[in-house]
Amino acid sequence: MTQSPPKKLMNKVVGIEEALAHIQDGSTVMFGGFGGIGNPPTLIKGMLDKGVKDLTLIGNDTGFPEIGIGRLVSQGRAKKLIVSHIGSNPFAGQLMMEGKMEVEFSPQGTLAERIRAGGVGLGGILTDIGLDSMVEDGKQKVTVNGMDFLLETALTADISIVYAKKADHFGNLIFETSARNTNPLVAMAGRLTIAEVEEIVEVGELNPEMIVTPGIYVDLVIQSKGVDWKWAWE
């Protein structure tokens, strides 16, 4: 019987450069966060500094122009967005209307479920949200027990980037208040998931009852250099 977990699973903590090596021009990157809060700021700054471009970004919204994921969008690093909302970042709307960036809108709850579906090995979900609206354009309709639903396809990404309060060396994650938001879902849906965390602890220090994202979903853990999102309302 094993007394401790396999060592090769316990070496997920890396430096920012090693984490960023996985994110290239043209990558599809899924990000956790809602209105900037819960976006991983150190990873996003690293992506800006590295100069990656032509990204496809998938996440709840485009944050604010100078906060979180919004900085990548306002600096024109994305060629496509799959989001529910861009209203808090005027640059996103401008780039979209100028035809410089493609935007696919998904209702917020549908987007969350598409990401979850991608993370749990499903092909898609059935929902009646978006029927009788522009959201249904081009989508397959399915009738179940006499009720109409839209087939909404699952979403996955090359890389998922998330923010958490604490991680252990296996990548188990716990979150803090409403900064949890889409992060546990996004963590599941990346082919490679990078967690930026406020605090890294030894394996065994996190109470198993409190772990929200099991470490099996997390490939790399980096130490956060601090958050920037409270500026949104200051």
Add this chain to the structure above:
Amino acid sequence: MGMGVDVRNKIAKRAAQEIKDGMIVNLGIGIPSLVPNHLSPTINVMFHAENGVLGIGKSPEKGEEDPTLCNAGGFPVTIVPGASYFDSATAFGMIRSGALDITILGGLEVSETGDLANWIVPGKRVPGIGGAMELAKKAKKVIVVMNHCNKKGEPKILKTCTLPLTAKACVSMIITDMAVIAVTEEGLLLKEVMAPYTAIDVIQKTGAPLRISKDLATVQ
């Protein structure tokens, strides 16, 4: 919104009267976020937010904000005893499964059958859908609070919406700077006028037929 603080608060105050003790409530951004300021202290409700909080309390004092704890508009909040945090899929699971008693949303247009348009003005403004489609379609009661007319003075309450829809036949009540209007199976019913406007003013500025309630009241 092109609307003074007093008018916004007057609308919010009227909307607050629709919230009853024990309800689960979700408030949109803008005027809806003013509603809690007008709730009687005897009314206890659980405020739900799409980013994953049930049990939002009042705004924190300046300097006391928790940078991770916010509402769906990104503004800092507090929580009440019994509150919980969860991911966004769970937050929308609550909405879609019908757990919300009431939602108060902003609107661009509302039709006489209760269709709501509030997420895009093609070629002009693209706020995005956010959680509006789920809230509009699945909350037990949907109240829209908005200006009665747009910036050009044209009605926003119409026979048919001209803008892309958020959801069909979802609105049960419209509260504006001019009136309180119920959406009924027989069409729109003018229940209250906001002083100093009269029923005639409201009829002239509404783009769909209005029946007048026998108990028409005036909100001062």
